[in-house]
Amino acid sequence: MTPSTPGSPAWVDLGTADPDDAQRFYSALFGWTAEVSGEYVTFALNGLPVAGAGPLYGVGQPTAWSTYIGTADADEVAARVEAGGGKVLVPPFDVQQQGRMAAFLDPGGAPFSVWQPGTMRGAAVFDVPGALTWNELNTRDLDGSMAFYQSVFGWQFRNSSMSGVPYIVAKVQQTPVCGLQPMLPDMWPDDVGPHWMVYFAVHDCDRAAEHALALGGVVVQPPTTLPIGRYAMLADPQGGLFCILAGRN
Structure with a gap:
């Protein structure tokens, strides 16, 4: 892709x-x-x-x-x-x-x-440390969001839920392009609205989280191991949320 x-x-x-x-x-x-x-x-x-x-x-x-x-x-x-x-x-x-x-x-x-x-195609590199590696919709209406984005972009969907936690992978031409997940109450307070999250690849999630903290950022969700690798949610000094992901080799 x-x-x-x-x-x-x-x-x-x-x-x-x-x-x-x-x-x-x-x-x-x-x-x-x-x-x-x-x-x-x-x-x-x-x-x-x-x-x-x-x-x-x-x-x-x-x-x-x-x-x-x-x-x-x-x-x-x-x-x-x-x-x-x-x-x-x-x-x-x-x-x-x-x-x-x-x-x-x-x-x-x-x-x-x-x-x-046009002359600017978009990002020129993905899925390497320092580049965008994933985008994810956090939504309070998973079924409604799937129907909407399918009608707009023609996405197909695969259920990738694990341990009872719903997670949907959207695909274009059978290639995964992004994810959708419900905003669970224990993770997202009511005053946070639905949003798209960006993930940047890193070599080492724990070291990158420590570096972000030293630079004045905030570790919102500490490094956690997932089946796809190790991730953390961070905020920059102005409060902009983003995630980092060190994928499994």
Whole structure:
């Protein structure tokens, strides 16, 4: 699966209350370099784009990572979102020659975006330490979310529940592209809304979590062993949540 494959996550970026400190934190944590163009920062790993960051534009908007799903037609996706009960927050528009994007809310209230590539295809590297490795929807209506995203992107689904905990893997052309899971009360308080979570790959989850803490971040969920590897949930100094994952070899 490539970032230009329609229906596959293609890009992530951070809306942050402090872009300068975001550059400091994430560059030190993941070994990224930053290229600044106006108010937007493109992060690169070994010279290849992996993620972006920009300032907050809405009053009271929290620092958060956004997931962009690749599409061949952002306008068609916008029509499907409305037909499926979602909301168009930002109608499709051109980002110079780089591509075309739009921002939405799914019916449960989780924000997500789409990217129709132009000269900028999306992230150029995945699944290596310092790069995006997984995207995951946390939802309070698992069945409704599956129906919505199937109607918008044509995803197929596989039940990967383990130990009684529901987990759904979404697939495009039989290739896993992201996950969906219910927001269990013991993990997500009522005041946290549905959202997309981003996972970045790391060599060593425990060391990366310690490094994030030393850089001023917060360890929200300590390193935990899962069947796919060892993961932790972190927050950057401005409160932006993200996960790290050291996969099993």
